Amino acid sequence: MKAGLIIAVDGPSGAGKSSSSRALAERLGYRYVDTGALYRVIGLLAWEQRLNPNDGERLAALCEHLPLRFVPEGTGVRVLLGERDITAAIRQPEVSQVASKVSAQPAVRQGLLTLQRNMGKGGGVVMEGRDIGTVVFPKAELKIFLTADNAVRVERRFKELFEKNPNVTIEEIKANLEMRDYIDSNREESPLRKADDAILVDNTNLTAKETIQKVEKLAKRIITS
Numbered sequence: 001m002k003a004g005l006i007i008a009v010d011g012p013s014g015a016g017k018s019s020s021s022r023a024l025a026e027r028l029g030y031r032y033v034d035t036g037a038l039y040r041v042i043g044l045l046a047w048e049q050r051l052n053p054n055d056g057e058r059l060a061a062l063c064e065h066l067p068l069r070f071v072p073e074g075t076g077v078r079v080l081l082g083e084r085d086i087t088a089a090i091r092q093p094e095v096s097q098v099a100s101k102v103s104a105q106p107a108v109r110q111g112l113l114t115l116q117r118n119m120g121k122g123g124g125v126v127m128e129g130r131d132i133g134t135v136v137f138p139k140a141e142l143k144i145f146l147t148a149d150n151a152v153r154v155e156r157r158f159k160e161l162f163e164k165n166p167n168v169t170i171e172e173i174k175a176n177l178e179m180r181d182y183i184d185s186n187r188e189e190s191p192l193r194k195a196d197d198a199i200l201v202d203n204t205n206l207t208a209k210e211t212i213q214k215v216e217k218l219a220k221r222i223i224t225s
């Protein structure tokens with residue numbers, strides 16, 4: 001029996017990575033790390049400070065000594081920057097756009113790479129993001145690439161954000177998701193792509209519960225092998 005796996009869950013926005021990864025970590029008794037939140041934090045800081053998203057040097061400086069904490073709470077995770085709760089702030093559509101742009105900066109990706117690897121050090125962790133299986137932990141014992149049809153991803157993200165902001169429109173969400181997909185997949189540094197040895201899980205026609213059951217089965221198959 002294997003223990004302390006590093007499980008990498010990659011995929012585009014709206015594919016259900018967060019909910020599936022959180023649930024998988026809970027069922028396995030593993031730590032959960034949302035690496036996308038790290039880039040969102042930098043995006044939030046850049047947006048608030050009105051920094052140029054192409055200014056790699058100033059953005060890289062934001063990555064240093066981040067007083068960041070992930071606090072499990074109910075079915076989610078609160079993100080704290082110092083004593084400030086930024087859980088909702090980093091999910092704003094405007095911040096999402098900036099986050100996708102700053103994440104394309106090599107200096108930012110390099111600045112956060114060591115932090116991510118330290119978070120996963122020792123195993124027993126489920127890490128979700130866009131380059132975990134290709135760059136952060138290319139030797140992870142289990143790599144999952146989670147995706148879904150574009151229209152389904154837009155609908156899921158709309159339902160998620162509408163609960164927090166009834167003024168958001170599905171057109172805004174669609175445009176934001178398409179822009180993020182393009183930037184993430186076409187950036188020169190660590191583009192979003194499926195690792196050659198990753199297992200593709202298309203959950204277009206799966207419920208959240210069915211998706212969780214599927215990824216749990218994949219993990220336990222390796223753990224008990």
